[in-house]
Amino acid sequence: MMPHANRSSGRLSTSLASLLTDLSAVVGATNVLTKSSQQQSYTQGAIASITDAVAAVVIPDSLVALWRVINLCAAVDVIIIAQAANTGLTGGSTPYGEYDRAVVVISMQRLGGVHLLNDAAELVALPAASLQQLECKLAPLGREPHSVLGSSCVGASVIGGICNSSGGMLVQRGPAYTEMSLFAKRNAMGEFELINHLGIDLGAAPEEMLGNLQAGTFNKNPDSANSKSCTNHHYQHKVRDCEADTPARFNNDPNGLYEASGSAGKVIVFAVRVATFAKPTQEQTFYISTNDADTLTTLRQQWLKSELNLPILAEYMHQDYNDITMRYGRDTCLSMRKLPASKIGALYRLQAKIGYYLDKWRLPQTLPDRMLQIASTFMPPSLPNSLAEQACSYRYHLIIKVADGNNTDDDNRNGNNSGSHGHIAAAQAFLQSHMQQHQGVVHLCTAAESQALLVFRSAATAAMFRYHNLNHTRFGELLSTDIALPRNAVDWNEVLPINLQKQVSKTFYLGHFFCHVMHQDYLLHPEVDAKKFKNELLAFYDRRRIEYPAEHNVVMSIPQNLHYILFIKN
Numbered sequence: 001m002m003p004h005a006n007r008s009s010g011r012l013s014t015s016l017a018s019l020l021t022d023l024s025a026v027v028g029a030t031n032v033l034t035k036s037s038q039q040q041s042y043t044q045g046a047i048a049s050i051t052d053a054v055a056a057v058v059i060p061d062s063l064v065a066l067w068r069v070i071n072l073c074a075a076v077d078v079i080i081i082a083q084a085a086n087t088g089l090t091g092g093s094t095p096y097g098e099y100d101r102a103v104v105v106i107s108m109q110r111l112g113g114v115h116l117l118n119d120a121a122e123l124v125a126l127p128a129a130s131l132q133q134l135e136c137k138l139a140p141l142g143r144e145p146h147s148v149l150g151s152s153c154v155g156a157s158v159i160g161g162i163c164n165s166s167g168g169m170l171v172q173r174g175p176a177y178t179e180m181s182l183f184a185k186r187n188a189m190g191e192f193e194l195i196n197h198l199g200i201d202l203g204a205a206p207e208e209m210l211g212n213l214q215a216g217t218f219n220k221n222p223d224s225a226n227s228k229s230c231t232n233h234h235y236q237h238k239v240r241d242c243e244a245d246t247p248a249r250f251n252n253d254p255n256g257l258y259e260a261s262g263s264a265g266k267v268i269v270f271a272v273r274v275a276t277f278a279k280p281t282q283e284q285t286f287y288i289s290t291n292d293a294d295t296l297t298t299l300r301q302q303w304l305k306s307e308l309n310l311p312i313l314a315e316y317m318h319q320d321y322n323d324i325t326m327r328y329g330r331d332t333c334l335s336m337r338k339l340p341a342s343k344i345g346a347l348y349r350l351q352a353k354i355g356y357y358l359d360k361w362r363l364p365q366t367l368p369d370r371m372l373q374i375a376s377t378f379m380p381p382s383l384p385n386s387l388a389e390q391a392c393s394y395r396y397h398l399i400i401k402v403a404d405g406n407n408t409d410d411d412n413r414n415g416n417n418s419g420s421h422g423h424i425a426a427a428q429a430f431l432q433s434h435m436q437q438h439q440g441v442v443h444l445c446t447a448a449e450s451q452a453l454l455v456f457r458s459a460a461t462a463a464m465f466r467y468h469n470l471n472h473t474r475f476g477e478l479l480s481t482d483i484a485l486p487r488n489a490v491d492w493n494e495v496l497p498i499n500l501q502k503q504v505s506k507t508f509y510l511g512h513f514f515c516h517v518m519h520q521d522y523l524l525h526p527e528v529d530a531k532k533f534k535n536e537l538l539a540f541y542d543r544r545r546i547e548y549p550a551e552h553n554v555v556m557s558i559p560q561n562l563h564y565i566l567f568i569k570n
C-alpha cells in the first residue's frame with residue numbers, strides 16, 4: 001500500500017509510515033484510504049486535483065476520533081484538508097497544486113448529528129449535518145434552516161456553508177454566518193487548541209467536551225441573550241442601501257469573517273450553533289422578463305428603497321444562459337427535481353470515480369458528458385412549456401420569490417415568531433405596476449413552475465460547463481468570474497471594452513441581482529492568451545470598483561487538460 005505522497009521519492013518516510021499506522025489505530029484501517037483508486041471521490045472536487053501529495057484520506061466516526069486524528073497530523077506537521085460534502089466550488093475541500101509536505105484529507109462524512117436548542121429556534125450542527133437533513137427535521141416544527149435552496153439540493157453541509165460563507169441567493173438572510181462554534185486551531189507551537197464558543201458548557205477537557213457534544217449531554221436551553229450572534233443580523237440593512245458605493249458582500253469583507261465563519265479550512269470545526277427561521281406559510285414566485293436592462297435596474301432600486309419586504313431571492317439570468325440550460329441542462333434539472341440531495345452527492349462521487357478510470361485508461365474525459373447529453377434528449381425539457389417560451393423570448397430575466405408568514409431577521413432576534421402577512425400581495429401589485437410602465441412581462445408561477453424555475457437556475461452552471469466541454473474545439477479557454485458590484489452600480493449589464501470584446505467568443509451572465517453579485521463566464525476565442533485576458537479583465541473590474549471573488553474562488557478552467565487556476569484577490 002504505497003501512498004501517493006511517496007511515489008515521487010519512492011520511499012516511505014518513517015514519520016509518515018508511523019502516522020498511517022497511528023491513524024489506522026484511531027479510525028480503523030478501512031477508514032485510512034491510501035490508494036488513489038480509493039481516494040478519487042475525496043480528492044476530486046469542482047477543481048481537478050493536481051497533486052501527488054495525498055498520503056491518506058481519513059474518515060473518523062466520532063468527534064473524539066477527529067480530535068485525535070488532527071493531533072496526530074499536527075505532531076508530524078502534515079497538511080490537513082477538511083472536507084464535508086465536497087460540493088464547494090472553490091476547491092477548498094480538495095487538494096490542488098504543489099505542496100511542500102504530505103497532505104491528509106479528513107472526510108467528515110460519518111460525523112452527522114444535530115441538537116435542537118431553545119425550542120428549535122437554534123440548533124447545534126455537527127460536521128456532516130446537511131441542510132437537507134435539517135430541512136426535514138425542522139419542517140414538522142414549522143421551522144427551516146438558513147438555506148433551503150441551491151447547494152441544499154446537492155447535499156451541502158451546514159458547516160461547509162459556514163466555512164464557505166455560502167448562501168448567495170438569500171436576500172433576507174445573507175451568507176451563512178455564526179459567531180458561535182466549537183473549533184480547533186493551531187497555536188504558535190503547532191499544537192491544536194480546542195476553543196468552545198458555542199455558549200454551552202460541555203466540560204473542561206477536550207475529549208470530555210467532544211464526547212458530551214456528540215452525545216447531546218448538555219443543557220438544550222442555553223442562554224441566547226449574550227453578545228454573540230448565530231446569524232447575520234446586518235445583511236438586510238446592507239442590501240437595502242442601494243446608494244452605497246461598496247458591495248453588499250464579498251469574500252474579503254472582514255464583517256463576514258469570524259472564527260468558523262468564512263474560515264474555509266483554516267481551522268477544524270467540530271460544531272456550529274446557528275439560528276433557524278420560521279417556515280413561510282405561503283410563497284409566490286414571479287418570473288419577470290424584459291428586453292430593456294434599465295427596467296430591471298429601476299425595479300431593483302425602487303424595491304430596495306420601498307417599504308416592501310425583501311424577497312427571499314431575486315435571481316438574474318440572461319437569455320444566453322437560459323438557452324444553454326435548456327439544451328445542456330435537462331438531465332441535471334431532472335436529477336435535481338427527482339433525487340434527494342444524498343443521492344445527488346453519491347452521483348458526484350460516481351462521476352469522480354468514472355473520471356479516474358477514464359484517465360487511467362486514456363479515454364476522453366468528455367465521454368460521460370457526451371453520453372449524458374445523448375440520454376438527456378429523451379428526458380423532459382429543463383423548463384415547462386409555460387415558462388420556456390418566455391425564457392427564450394426576452395433578453396433579461398428575474399426570478400423573484402416572496403413569502404408570507406416567515407419572520408424577518410429582526411423578528412428572529414427578538415424571539416417574535418408570529419410572522420408577517422400581505423407581502424405577496426404588495427409585491428405582486430408593485431411588480432405588475434412596474435412592468436406595465438416599462439417594457440416586459442411578469443408571470444405568476446404555480447408551485448410546480450416555481451420549483452422548475454429554481455432548479456433551472458441551479459442547473460445553469462453545470463449546463464454551461466458541459467456546453468464548453470462538448471464544444472471545446474470551437475472555443476479557447478473558459479474564464480468564470482464571481483464578482484460583487486458596488487450596491488449603487490447600474491452597469492450590471494456589462495459592456496466589455498473593445499480590446500476585451502475582440503478576445504471573447506461568447507459571454508454568459510447570471511447572478512444574485514438584489515445583492516449585486518454576478519457570476520460571469522467568458523468563452524474565449526481559440527489562441528487567446530487567457531492569462532493576459534484575465535489581467536485586462538481584472539483591470540476593467542478594478543476601474544468599476546468591483547470586488548472579487550464575491551463568494552466562490554474559481555476563475556478559470558481549462559477543461560481539455562483539467563487545469564484550473566484559483567482566483568483570490570489578496
Ligand SMILES: Cc1cc2nc3c(=O)[nH]c(=O)nc-3n(C[C@H](O)[C@H](O)[C@H](O)COP(=O)(O)OP(=O)(O)OC[C@H]3O[C@@H](n4cnc5c(N)ncnc54)[C@H](O)[C@@H]3O)c2cc1C
Binds near residue numbers: 081086152
Ligand atoms: C449544483 C451546485 C449548486 C450550488 N449552489 C450554491 C448556492 O446556491 N449558494 C452557495 O453559496 N453555494 C452553492 N454551491 C457551492 C457549495 O455547495 C457551497 O459552498 C456549500 O456550502 C459547501 O458545502 P460542503 O458541505 O460541500 O462543503 P465542502 O465543499 O466539503 O467544504 C467547503 C469548505 O469548508 C471547509 N470545511 C468543511 N467542513 C469543515 C470542517 N468540519 N472544519 C473545517 N473546515 C471545513 C473545507 O475545507 C472547504 O474549505 C453550489 C454547488 C453546487 C455543486
